[in-house]
Amino acid sequence: MGRKLLLENIEKPDIHTIDGYIKYGGYRSLDKVLKGMSPDEVTEEVKTSGLRGRGGAGFSTGLKWTFIDKSTDKPRYLLCNADESEPGTFKDRLLMEKNPHLLIEGMILSSYALGCHTAYIYIRGEYMFILRILERAIQEAYAKGFLGQNINGSGYNLDLYVHPGAGAYICGEETALIESLEGKRGNPRIKPPFPAVSGLWDCPTIVNNVESIAAVVPIIMMGGAEYAKIGIGRSTGTKLISASGNINNPGVYEIEMGVPVEEFIYSDEYCGGIKGGLDIKACVPGGSSVPILPKSLLFKESNGSPRLMTYESLSEGGFQTGSMLGSGGFIVYDEQQCIVRNTWNFARFYHHESCGQCSPCREGTGWMERVLHNIEYGHGKEEDIDLLWDIQRRIEGNTICPLGDAAAWPVAAAIRHFRHEFEYHVKYPHRVKDADHVYQPEMKYQTV
């Protein structure tokens, strides 16, 4: 059994109330930090912990904080990215739904470290029911004096608000999130300038994922050095993994970094094996954007040692034989799943979610979707496979934000590792038209 830092009390029925949260040790960090530590000392602890951004990019959270521009008189802002929209990812939702005060406590500590007096939690609009949970919790925190003026008599002030998006994957990209919070379309900005210098309303701004901010609480309580002892190498601490697909126990698991992938899939403590006793075909370990790995590459690194749930081990071998830990959106495919269909599905997703600013992404995602749709529905040609490869190659790296890459990688990996399935679709169109596809919708666009 691994150590639980974020989900330790998640099953306690009263953990969502402030009294329950305090009873289980919550908000103890406030006095420690607000009365006993300087903002830079807090940042230093987070740096020491080795915490890396849990939204998917994996950049050092503490280091990111040091980039905030302190040379200006403008107000600084902390934005919590709760836009969780990467297919396969549903971990932040559990934290906010069940244990909202952990995020609020983390927001207070992080805001203090950054010198922010106003902070926002930007939550995807579909999570409106969670927004209401957070707003209730924030009200409770104000009533206890943990938010507002002179928190706990420390002289530090912080106002915290929750703000809903309205259905746009792109707003999980930090500059699109900022645009959206300014009441605009979620079009990512060109960087530099980075938000740490010019973000919300051109003020210095830090954007952090829910899980990263929540992790600041245990880091402060146990000390950064102690936190860094958990895990392996540069993958420190615990990580929330949301497991879905054809497994016996889908759900959210907190793991100590370094659990072997094979154990994570087959242990009853986690996924509990493949549903229906089937064999595993493939896995997307870090959300839909990261390369899909076939069974043959999933459990072992290229040197034969077990592949582990860490940033380094999952990406070992680069995109030729590896993938990424990403957001921890762990999707498992059994032997009966059609990789072409899944790739088409993801391509449709990225086409739908492209903001449309950059032509390679706007045109390329739609083009890939159409070609994949043709192949999947038995109208593909052999040269389409090379065409797909060519399109994805020309999107990658040629867009303002990483959505282009995110759309290209799943297509590239599917062709790299499952080319035979694409060839099969092209060669035997009549078979794929009938077999295994119970429901054959015509290409759909949302008309509502």
Add this chain to the structure above:
Amino acid sequence: MNIQFSQESMSEINRVIGHFPPIRKKSALLPVLHIVQKESGWLSPEVMDKVAEILEIKPIEVYEVATFYSMYHTKPVGKHVIEVCQTGPCMICGADKTIAYIETKLGIKVGETTADGLFTLKTVECLGACGYAPMFQIGEQYYENLTEEKIDDIIRQLSSNANNI
């Protein structure tokens, strides 16, 4: 047409405007659109113009946002919009069958509204419920681990509630 929002909506609107510095009123646009859509059912040009007036921005600034985000309805929809997640993890757990079942049950295709105006069926991309697939959202409520029986119950319940009004 002179649109007036209810007092309840107006106090909600003023509350979210209060989350921002006075010169940053526009920042409240997304939550304000949610509030008025909840009251009006959809975002008509008149509703959007009123929002522009309240936030002291140009109508085009409202239109461009309303058409960008998938949760806003810029055309009339049924009383209950059934939004079925169709993205990867849901798909491999039976989302296609769920969609087909609802289409048959309601006698409409995706994108259509039932003749009585009660239900609109819509497919959406990942709602962050991948581990509890198949699933759909109606209003603010998530319905997860759907089976045909569960879908029957949900639709029956929503239909009978509507008849009682």
